[in-house]
Amino acid sequence: MTTTSTTSGPSAGGPLLDLHALVVAVRRRRRLWCSMALLGLLVGAAVAVLLPPQPSAVTKVLVAHKEDQPNDPGTLIRTDVELLRTTRIADKALQALKSPEKPEDFMQDYGGVGLTNNLLQINATGDSDAQAVARAKALADAFVADHVKRIQQAADAEAKTLLAQRDRMRDELAQVNKAIGEGPPKSGPKASASMESLFARRAELTSRIADFGQRAAEARIGTPQLVAGTQIVDAPRAVRHSLPKTAVTNAAIGLVLGLVLGLAVAAVGTLVADRPVLRREIAANLGASVIAELPRRSPLLWRRRRIRAARARLTTSLARTVRGSAEGVSLLELGSARSTGEIALDLAGELAADGPVSVVDALPGSQLAGRRHKPGDPTVVSGERAAALSPQERRLGVGSVAPGTAWTDLQYLGAQTVLVVRAGHGSAAWLHTVARQLADQRIAVIGVVLIDPDPRDRTDGTLWDGLNTALRGQNERLARQNGGGTSHAVQAVGDGRPRTERLPISAARVPDSDQEAR
Incomplete structure (x- = not known):
């Protein structure tokens, strides 16, 4: 039997400071330190103009x-x-x-x-x-x-x-x-x-x-x-005194000082906030593998085409997973409500070819239900009207796992879920909380869709020594069809290969830490 513990700190055998994660997190906050560098440049130039040196x-x-x-x-x-x-x-x-x-x-x-x-x-x-x-x-x-x-x-x-x-x-x-x-x-x-x-x-x-x-x-x-x-x-x-020369010198000094201060603030903020950015960290804290990624929006045309292609591949992959599921599937967002809504609408449009599909909007503020309906868009209903839908109609729930979530309502959106998480949004402690609450509600996590990943991240987001989320979802369906109250978990054995062990559903929990006590 596998026992788990909840911790938000580094693992006992891991390094106290992951330089790779720190560099990635600081690079992702480039808006902060670039803004501070630009501010230092402007202040330096302004000082040279407004406060000229004495004769x-x-x-x-x-x-x-x-x-x-x-x-x-x-x-x-x-x-x-x-x-x-x-x-x-x-x-x-x-x-x-x-x-x-x-x-x-x-x-x-x-x-x-x-x-x-x-x-x-x-x-x-x-x-x-x-x-x-x-x-x-x-x-x-x-x-x-x-x-x-x-x-x-x-x-x-x-x-x-x-x-x-x-x-x-x-x-x-x-x-x-x-x-x-x-x-x-x-x-x-x-x-x-x-x-x-x-x-x-x-x-x-x-x-x-x-x-x-x-x-x-x-x-x-x-x-x-x-x-x-x-x-x-x-x-x-x-x-x-040459005003242009003084202005350039002061601007260069202000630029360097602002850049250094911005990098220092970004590094300290990253260490204090402890917000995972790498695939391996997000997967380890959520107890689910990263199955897809979606870059953030970009004003550049060639990047827009690349993002549309990535969204099309993501829609196709999720549609294949939903079609093969006998239970309802939901999309739960963390820091990416807008992207999650767009993914849900694309997925509903893809599934519409198989039959009627309704999107149950449980996002804060009913963002999808309140939007203007266009011809060809799938049916979107709020969470209060979900009970009036026909049992033969496929439902696609859209909700949130942000702080303040009503956890007991998530099970009505679907017995299985795909987490749509923006990299660097949630802290490690909150990712552990999400994994723990979903396990308590017996909601199987199919995988994680990572929004705005770091383009230089080369880490692996697959859990090789933890619970295999895809197998767990299949075993959940088999167990419910057979009427048994069991769930399957995958545990690593001594040779590094996973083996399946039948556990009571109440004991099938998403791991709360990066390491499991065997």
């Missing part, structure tokens, strides 16, 4: 450092960039511009970029090109003046320190010379050694005094080179 100016300053090294990683120029954005530089520039603006506010309108270890680029904005150029020039002059002042102050401080050391040693040398001039107090070996140490000290002090004097001179000599090396090498000029 700006640029200038370049060559900055000489005393500590310059060939292997400098750019620490000195980064320090200069930060010094540029100080209130001292901003205040000096505002003084040159004779502007009452606060330095803190002015600092928001300019910035610096270190292009190389010694090249600083200054960018400034303003209300007009002339104001932006004036601001860039004032900032460059203020920075050069501040940098030169700091160099001179550092050189003066170093020279002053060296000269102070030289003067201290000169005082000490004077004391040593005085001691040598007075001579030793008395003769002897100790007196001679003392004089020798004084002469050695005088020679050392003389050498160090000359060295400090030379270093102080060099410190001051190097300053003019640094001062001359710090200068404006590129005069301030206004930056020309």
Whole structure:
């Protein structure tokens, strides 16, 4: 005996995330991410037109450092960039511009970029090109003046320190010379050694005094080179902005951002919604094989012909199945009410050659019964008038298994049914609910007609290790004709071949999960 369990999650042995199904589901939601990409493109272009950039100016300053090294990683120029954005530089520039603006506010309108270890680029904005150029020039002059002042102050401080050391040693040398001039107090070996140490000290002090004097001179000599090396090498000029170029750039950025955001939303929505799209998933969740497919409508002419041909083949196949059935057959839709109604009308027209056929419309809103009747169309009655039909007249029920369905009324539409399901419409949990409710009502599922399948889906929608829906429908008819209350189920044996087992009808259930416990 086969036991089943109901679950909407992944099977115990299956992967937690089916990348194939995820890619297919995201591709099917291309309207969403294409719309978001188009929206991002339009917003980017609109921003470029409605919010044009402020007038700006640029200038370049060559900055000489005393500590310059060939292997400098750019620490000195980064320090200069930060010094540029100080209130001292901003205040000096505002003084040159004779502007009452606060330095803190002015600092928001300019910035610096270190292009190389010694090249600083200054960018400034303003209300007009002339104001932006004036601001860039004032900032460059203020920075050069501040940098030169700091160099001179550092050189003066170093020279002053060296000269102070030289003067201290000169005082000490004077004391040593005085001691040598007075001579030793008395003769002897100790007196001679003392004089020798004084002469050695005088020679050392003389050498160090000359060295400090030379270093102080060099410190001051190097300053003019640094001062001359710090200068404006590129005069301030206004930056020309091209509206078409800016619009194209912003539109491209908006397109990419919108596309990425749309794909992310589509992927997250797919994972959260858990709506099966592949044939194998829909068949496994419904417990019935996919027996036919029908593409969605298309405005293209060559696709219309292909869709009409596919509908004709579907009508012929369903007509063959209905003719061979001794019991009533219904079409139950899930997310495809319009397509199901059209299929029912085509099928009724095909069966009209064998005798009178009536379509029982149990769709929400009586979509078929309320439509305008055309000559040659089959008879369509609502569910309330179905009891008045002649017993000799063939009935073709059309209903829905969408949320809110009156499940107990489905058995009056037909003991067998064909599910017409739109791919990606129902969640896995609801597909399990449909299979469970139909089994409880003892409605045999002949198969599934998949509406709007993914054209790149290469999965198999046939249940090889589950209940064979076609055999089950035949066995149901035999059991009812013989008056027995039995149904047949197909169970996979160890060698992978199906075998038939007779079960009570109450136990013949559509599998609620992808795997059966044996």
